[in-house]
Amino acid sequence: MELKLKNVSKDYGSVLAVDNVNYSMETGVYGLLGVNGAGKTTLMTMLCTVTCPSAGGITWDGDDIFELEEDYRGLLGYLPQDFGYYPDLSVFDYLMYIAALKGIPPAAAKKRIRELLDMVGLLKYRKRKMKALSGGMVRRAGIAQAMLNDHKILILDEPTAGLDPNERIRFRNLISELSEDRLVLLSTHIVSDVEYIAEQIVLMQEGRFFRTGTSEELIAGMDEEVWTCTVPRQKVNQYIQQYPVGNVKHVSGGAELRIISKTRPSENAVREAPTLEDAFLLYFGENGGDEDAAV
CATH class of the missing domain: 3.40.50.300 (P-loop containing nucleotide triphosphate hydrolases)
Incomplete structure (x- = not known):
């Protein structure tokens, strides 16, 4: 078949x-x-x-x-x-x-x-x-x-x-x-x-x-790595413009970002296990996860 x-x-x-x-x-x-x-x-x-x-x-x-x-x-x-x-x-x-x-x-x-x-x-x-x-x-x-x-x-x-x-x-x-x-x-x-x-x-x-x-x-085919880090809220847009950002979560003292980058995006960044959603974001860009997009 x-x-x-x-x-x-x-x-x-x-x-x-x-x-x-x-x-x-x-x-x-x-x-x-x-x-x-x-x-x-x-x-x-x-x-x-x-x-x-x-x-x-x-x-x-x-x-x-x-x-x-x-x-x-x-x-x-x-x-x-x-x-x-x-x-x-x-x-x-x-x-x-x-x-x-x-x-x-x-x-x-x-x-x-x-x-x-x-x-x-x-x-x-x-x-x-x-x-x-x-x-x-x-x-x-x-x-x-x-x-x-x-x-x-x-x-x-x-x-x-x-x-x-x-x-x-x-x-x-x-x-x-x-x-x-x-x-x-x-x-x-x-x-x-x-x-x-x-x-x-x-x-x-x-x-x-x-x-x-x-x-x-x-x-496994991703060359980039996935990181989470906390940054000041006033710098969130700066990070979004510089990196593919899969998630923004507001926390005490700033915003926690999930970032895809070949290098450590900030001093407090911690490596995370990548997911298919991370790969999708990397390959398709910021509109990759738009669930409201019409086909």
Whole structure:
């Protein structure tokens, strides 16, 4: 089982959204991490055959996905960042409607839907209207509709956008469970979404894959070190302009900063163990952790 991108590019006139990407994915969770405008959504729409590459090709087990057509789409579950639904339908009726569109016989659909609703924790809410669900519940209903055919490939675009911390944790646990015998590609700009569940992480910037590996490998690839130090509050802006600063915490007598630097930024600076969030800040700059950025 292999989904492979070979020299894949996509341009929209003068804008090059995806630039000569090469990568191979098998079973497991893959995290596609990048800021707004990195090209993540464009890449995912190509993997879902919504749009075609301008150059290069995408294959599934050696066959071009655009030539496979329905044979490939039958393996594919897709959750876009914003998916449409009829607000006045109940959760169960919404999933029955999607199942009908996918050609699943009613008896099989009812059985599968109950299984999925139990899996995503919505079984007791099956009669509730979609418009009455919380944001987290809507995303879980989205996962259920993406999994109706028990797909081997699950592609999720910014699946936790707008969720509260508890819903985000629940969602990550669900994705981890679903990845046991399928390929899951999760696109996000939120580091914690992929740090603990993705077996491989791809950092994407300006349409290119410029770092790939496990969380540990990406952290180990940092040349800079991470420090914490306390500085006078009036000097905080000076440090922010001079160094990548991951956190500012006001404390008695000043402000505690988490700084990325090759050299000790101040006399009282103490080395800290780096995290994936530190690596993300280093590679993507001060906007790297902007959870409100739209994609």
